[in-house]
Amino acid sequence: MYSENFQESLAKVEAAREKNIELEPRRMTAQEKEELLKAYHPDYKTDEFEVLTIGPNKGDKVPKELAAMLQAHSRINPADIDLSNPDYDVDVLVIGGGGAGSSAAIEAHEAGANVMIVTKLRIGDANTMMAEGGIQAADKENDSPAIHFVDAFGGGHFAAKRELLSKLVCDAPDAILWLSELGVEFDKDAEGNMITTHGGGTSRKRMHAAKDYSGAEIMRTLRDEVLNRKIPVVDFTAAIELILDENGNAAGAVLLNMETEDILIAKAKTVIIATGGAGRMHYQGFPTSNHYGATADGLVLGYRAGAKLLYAETLQYHPTGAAFPEQIFGALVTEKVRSLGAKLINKNGEAFMHPLETRDVSAASIIRECNDRGNGVETGNGLAVWLDTPMIEKIGGEGTIEARIPAMMRMFGKYGIDIRKEPILVYPTLHYQNGGLDISADCMTTNVENLFVAGEAVGGIHGRNRLMGNSLLDIIVFGRSAGKSAAAKCKGVTVGKLSLSHVNEFEKEISDAKIETDMISPKLLPNYVKQRDEK
Amino acid sequence: MENTVNIFLFGKKYSVPDNLTIMRAMEYAGYQLKRGCGCRNGFCGACATIYRIAGDRELKACLACQTKVEDNMYIATLPFFPLVKQVYDIEKIGPTEQIMMQLYPEIYACIGCNACTKACTQELNVMQYIAYAQRGEYEKCAEESFDCVMCGVCSSRCPAGISHPQVAMLARRLNGKYIAPRCGHLEKRVEEINEGTFKALIEDLLGKPVDEIKELYNNREIEK
Numbered sequence: 001m002y003s004e005n006f007q008e009s010l011a012k013v014e015a016a017r018e019k020n021i022e023l024e025p026r027r028m029t030a031q032e033k034e035e036l037l038k039a040y041h042p043d044y045k046t047d048e049f050e051v052l053t054i055g056p057n058k059g060d061k062v063p064k065e066l067a068a069m070l071q072a073h074s075r076i077n078p079a080d081i082d083l084s085n086p087d088y089d090v091d092v093l094v095i096g097g098g099g100a101g102s103s104a105a106i107e108a109h110e111a112g113a114n115v116m117i118v119t120k121l122r123i124g125d126a127n128t129m130m131a132e133g134g135i136q137a138a139d140k141e142n143d144s145p146a147i148h149f150v151d152a153f154g155g156g157h158f159a160a161k162r163e164l165l166s167k168l169v170c171d172a173p174d175a176i177l178w179l180s181e182l183g184v185e186f187d188k189d190a191e192g193n194m195i196t197t198h199g200g201g202t203s204r205k206r207m208h209a210a211k212d213y214s215g216a217e218i219m220r221t222l223r224d225e226v227l228n229r230k231i232p233v234v235d236f237t238a239a240i241e242l243i244l245d246e247n248g249n250a251a252g253a254v255l256l257n258m259e260t261e262d263i264l265i266a267k268a269k270t271v272i273i274a275t276g277g278a279g280r281m282h283y284q285g286f287p288t289s290n291h292y293g294a295t296a297d298g299l300v301l302g303y304r305a306g307a308k309l310l311y312a313e314t315l316q317y318h319p320t321g322a323a324f325p326e327q328i329f330g331a332l333v334t335e336k337v338r339s340l341g342a343k344l345i346n347k348n349g350e351a352f353m354h355p356l357e358t359r360d361v362s363a364a365s366i367i368r369e370c371n372d373r374g375n376g377v378e379t380g381n382g383l384a385v386w387l388d389t390p391m392i393e394k395i396g397g398e399g400t401i402e403a404r405i406p407a408m409m410r411m412f413g414k415y416g417i418d419i420r421k422e423p424i425l426v427y428p429t430l431h432y433q434n435g436g437l438d439i440s441a442d443c444m445t446t447n448v449e450n451l452f453v454a455g456e457a458v459g460g461i462h463g464r465n466r467l468m469g470n471s472l473l474d475i476i477v478f479g480r481s482a483g484k485s486a487a488a489k490c491k492g493v494t495v496g497k498l499s500l501s502h503v504n505e506f507e508k509e510i511s512d513a514k515i516e517t518d519m520i521s522p523k524l525l526p527n528y529v530k531q532r533d534e535k
Numbered sequence: 536m537e538n539t540v541n542i543f544l545f546g547k548k549y550s551v552p553d554n555l556t557i558m559r560a561m562e563y564a565g566y567q568l569k570r571g572c573g574c575r576n577g578f579c580g581a582c583a584t585i586y587r588i589a590g591d592r593e594l595k596a597c598l599a600c601q602t603k604v605e606d607n608m609y610i611a612t613l614p615f616f617p618l619v620k621q622v623y624d625i626e627k628i629g630p631t632e633q634i635m636m637q638l639y640p641e642i643y644a645c646i647g648c649n650a651c652t653k654a655c656t657q658e659l660n661v662m663q664y665i666a667y668a669q670r671g672e673y674e675k676c677a678e679e680s681f682d683c684v685m686c687g688v689c690s691s692r693c694p695a696g697i698s699h700p701q702v703a704m705l706a707r708r709l710n711g712k713y714i715a716p717r718c719g720h721l722e723k724r725v726e727e728i729n730e731g732t733f734k735a736l737i738e739d740l741l742g743k744p745v746d747e748i749k750e751l752y753n754n755r756e757i758e759k
Contacts, residue, residue, distance in 0.1 A: 030753050125573045125581060139724040142758065146736040153740075154752030162741050170737060173724040183625055183708030185677060185715060192716030203757045211681065216578050220685065221711070224704055228622050236569070258569050291574050327556050327603060331576045406682055410657070411577060414601055525569070528562040 001416045009377050012349030013386050013423055020343055021391050025354040033361050040364035040372070042428075043314055043464075048284050054509040056308045056447070063283045066296060066312060070303050071510060072519035075240045076254060076263070078500035083243065086252065086267035086498075088234075090116045091490040092483070093252060093268035095239040095298065098126025099215070099472065100455025101274035102222040103479030104486070105231050108272075111487035115231055118266065120238035120258055120293055120524060124223045127276050127291050127456060128475055131215025132334035132407060133199065134207040135476070136469035137172035140196065143204040145169040152470055155201040155358045156434075156463025159311065163441045164461045168470065168477055175476040176208060184221045185210050187404075197339040199468030200319075201358035207469045212334050212405040215472055237264065238297065238524050241503055242271065242305040242451070245496035250305065250451035252498065258524070267498060269490035270450045272443075272482045273298040277433040277456040278315075280526040286430040287330025289318055297522035298457035302437045304506045307445040310459035311435030316466055319344075319362035321429025323384035325415045330429045333408060335359070335468040337387060340404060341395040345386040345423065346375035352385075360465040363428040370427065377425060384425040393420050434466055435459035443482035450493060454482035540606040557584055557599035557610060571614035577601045580686035583613040583656060596654045596688040616687030618698040623705070630709040632671030639702050642669055644695040651689035651699055657682050661689045661699050668702050674714050676706035 002010055028036070038044050050067040052060050062070065092108045094101045097119030108115040117123060138148040148169040153160055176194075180186060187195040187209050196205045210217035226233065236258045243252040243265070250271040255264040275298030279290025288294070299309060320333040338344075338355040344362070346352045346369050353365045366385055370376030376383030389408075392400050401409055401420045412419050436459035439445055443452045455475040462470060510517070540553045542560060549564040558572060573581030582599035589607035599612060621638040628634050635642060642665050651661035660679055667676035680703035689699045727733070740748065 030749075121569075121573060122581065125579055129579045130574045130576055137721075137724075139718075139721045141720065144736065145728065145733045146740060147755075149737065149740050150748065150751050150755060153748060154755075158745050158749060158752075166737050166741060170728055170733065173721055173728060177721055177725050180718065180721070181712060183711035185681075185707055185711040186718075188715060188718060190716065192718045193720060194718055198758070203755045205758055213578070213682065216684070217681075217707075220704060221708060224620075224708065225625070227620055228624065230622065289576070291579075292568075292572050326554060327559075328576075407578070410682070411601070525567070527567060528559070529565055529567050 002422065006377065009347040013345050013388060016349035017388060017391065020345065020351045020388065021394055023351050025351050027354045028357060028361065036364045036368065037360060040367045041360055042284050042286070042317055045284065049313060053513045053515065055303050056306055057312070060313070062312045063315065065281045065283055066278070068517065068519055069296065069300055069521040069523060071515050072517055072521040073507065073510065074304065074503045075256070075520050076503065078503050081254060081263065081500060083265055083498040083500065087264040088116060088266040090114050090266070090268050092270050092272065092486045093118065093266050094272045094274055095253060096274035096276060096455070097123035097233060097235070098274060098276050098455060099128030099219055099222060099475035100479035101272070102226050103476050104272050104274055104454050104483035106222065106225055106229065107480045107483030108487040109229050109231050111484055113487035113490060116234065116266070117226065117231060118234045118237050118239055118253070118255055120236065122235050123226060123233045124219050125291060125293060126219065127294060128215045128219045128472070130289065130291060130332060131472050132212040132332060133336040133339070134209035134214045134469045135176065135472035136199065136202070136206050136467070137176045137208060137473065138169060138204065138206050139173040139176065139194065140204065140206065143206055145172070147204055148172065148206065151201060151203050152462065152467055155467045156465050159463035161460040167441050167481070168461055168474055171477040172473055175473060175480070178480070179218060179221070179476065182221050182225055184218055187211065197336065198356055199335055199339060200356045200362060201467045207339060209336065212336055212407045218472060239301060240522060241500065242301050243267070243498050243500060244305060244502055246499055247496050249449040251495045267495065269493040269495055270452060270486040272452040272454060272486050273302055273437065273457050274455045274479065275457050279430045283315055283430055286317060286428070287321060288430040289321055289330060289332035290430070293525060295523040295526065296433065297524065298453065299436060300522040302445065302451065302453070305448055305451065305502050307448045307451060308438040309435060310438040311464055312459060314434040314464040315430060316359055316432035316434055317363040317428040318431035319359055319366055319428050320387055320426040322424070323382065323427040324379040324425040326381045327415060328411060329381060331411065332429065332431070333387060333424065333426055334405065336405060337389060337392070337408060340392045340400065342387050342389050342391050345388050347377045348375060358465055358467065366428055379425055382427060384427045386423040387426045388423040389419040390421055390423060432456065432466055432471060434462055434464060442485040443478055444485065450489060452482045452486045454478040540604055542604050543609045545611055546609070551604060553604060555604055557602050557604055558582055560604045561599070571599065571612040575600045578684060580684035581614065583616070583686035583688045584610060585613060585688070586610045596656055598656045598686065613688065613691060616691050618687050618690055618701055620698070620701045625708055625712060630673050630713045635668050635671065635702070638705065639698070641695055641697050642702055645697060646695060648694060650692040654688045654692045656686050656688055657684060659683060664703055665697060665699060668706055673706040673709045676703060677710035680706065
């Protein structure tokens with residue numbers, strides 16, 4: 001139920017609904033998109049970025065908040081750390097217990113490696129769990145990995161590393177099959193055909209889903225499999241620094257028990273960073289759809305150990321974050337809502353854009369509609385546009401919403417909004433870290449031996465923007481690949497003397513560059529207690 | 536303009552704005568959360584919480600990230616509950632009635648009190664899905680339990696000691712792997728890729744000048 005303030009605009013949305021359902025808004029031309037992005041996308045706000053003055057990406061621009069963290073002090077003083085008696089000694093150390101880390105651990109285990117997961121919260125506390133809409137794979141007759149490649153390459157502004165993207169699209173069907181064999185319940189028809197839809201920027205309907213719990217269904221199944229295999233999971237334990245050996249190869253991590261603050265040492269032949277994204281850094285003050293622990297830890301760990309970043313300056317703002325009510329401000333409203341037919345409508349009841357442009361274009365278009373054209377709805381918490389969910393029931397028939405997007409129905413239902421009958425209010429929310437650590441096709445970083453990366457902490461798979469459904473895909477494809485590669489690699493590895501000298505060297509770089517900071521990193525968790533004082 | 540309510544976190548009183556969720560209210564009160572906070576969006580089940588409004592007989596359960604505070608709310612979080620998770624090899628079991636008997640025999644001790652359903656933070660019909668599991672109707676159990684976030688509140692209320700979320704997890708995996716119809720077009724595509732059907736096409740894209748791919752992208756046909 002919306003209060004009086006919304007009724008005038010709401011009436012216009014309802015009055016125009018039939019007409020708007022019929023309407024097929026024009027898609028923007030390449031030039032229109034480029035101009036729109038430059039003017040309105042947060043990635044183009046130059047004063048929100050800072051040039052790194054130390055480390056492997058010296059001279060590159062990244063978001064201010066990330067720069068501060070990459071150039072911050074370590075949480076440890078290496079002189080205080082005893083590396084001579086490791087608490088754990090394994091073949092493969094996986095840092096992070098989300099979809100990528102779990103997939104990696106399962107494959108490393110399958111390959112016979114002694115593998116262990118450390119995760120700063122619980123296994124499954126990850127953005128994977130919150131991915132709603134689906135996972136792409138070109139597995140239908142009218143589709144092919146090549147078409148998938150072109151969609152993703154174009155959607156990412158032709159910046160993806162091609163060898164990574166080709167791996168993503170070519171391994172996609174096998175990833176879906178692997179998940180199915182583990183027991184993931186994809187939406188299928190009675191004959192077993194996958195029920196697939198479009199996502200923004202796709203040219204074929206290749207979005208596979210498990211209702212709008214796609215990521216949750218995948219994550220809980222992977223977690224169950226990790227537990228069935230008795231792979232050790234050390235939870236509530238964060239990696240706070242990588243350990244290298246005397247040859248400069250990755251050889252473990254310094255761990256912090258989040259509750260007791262005890263320091264532990266894990267020695268490993270190979271290390272996989274699968275720490276996920278950065279939404280909780282709240283770049284440019286945006287709310288986020290991300291998990292509580294999404295603080296770019298892996299980027300900090302890798303950077304200090306000498307690994308290069310790629311496209312760290314590009315973030316994804318999901319066009320449809322919940323803008324009302326304030327209790328769910330910033331929460332994800334899955335793109336699947338638009339895949340099923342709901343359109344974006346301004347306060348005058350006009351469908352102002354094609355609902356399935358790529359995410360960066362859609363987000364920029366909503367920002368323009370609200371902040372420049374004056375067509376946003378005032379929510380009491382900022383401006384927003386309508387996402388006309390009742391269209392879904394009109395197009396797909398009554399019951400479509402409950403069957404296909406039950407989580408959305410529940411999320412708004414808790415606040416008295418029945419999305420079958422009333423539209424919802426949305427505004428962009430910080431959603432995905434497009435950039436990350438630079439890897440080769442075998443998932444090893446390009447310049448630190450025995451250090452592997454998978455999932456959102458990787459940069460370059462998608463280029464400068466990512467299509468819906470390619471992230472659940474990348475955590476599975478690259479998670480599995482990292483697990484296999486790391487397990488294969490560790491057979492030939494003899495770990496040399498453990499060392500944290502890179503941490504000392506980084507501290508020296510900080511002081512040589514005259515960076516004055518009292519910040520320590522990785523951040524591990526956001527601090528929302530402070531917000532009390534700002535009230 | 537902001538109204539405040541009194542809440543009691545583990546019995547201790549705090550005044551907080553009335554528009555906050557329980558989770559935000561805890562942070563407002565000064566808690567830096569480590570336990571009991573996960574996705575903050577209702578998907579992960581980390582923030583299971585039980586509460587009672589002073590004067591009410593009924594004990595309620597919810598997710599702290601999805602529930603607004605109320606005046607005189609007595610709140611205790613349940614950041615961990617010792618569920619029983621049996622270990623099995625998904626390749627070696629099948630969707631038989633015996634498998635539940637073998638792995639989770641306690642489900643047959645259900646006394647039908649329905650406390651699980653009443654406590655469910657997702658408003659699922661928990662007792663019903665356990666009944667389906669008892670009868671080996673895994674497809675129905677999977678469907679009925681699909682929205683489960685495995686917070687464990689149901690199990691905390693169960694006099695028979697059933698670990699409902701783990702029973703449902705097993706049922707869903709059995710359904711996904713063994714009962715749901717296999718996907719022909721998927722298996723065919725995997726085979727084609729393994730045979731190298733698309734190799735030439737992909738290699739062509741790997742070497743193509745960017746301008747030519749731009750051309751392809753901007754003029755590609757989009758399925759209706």
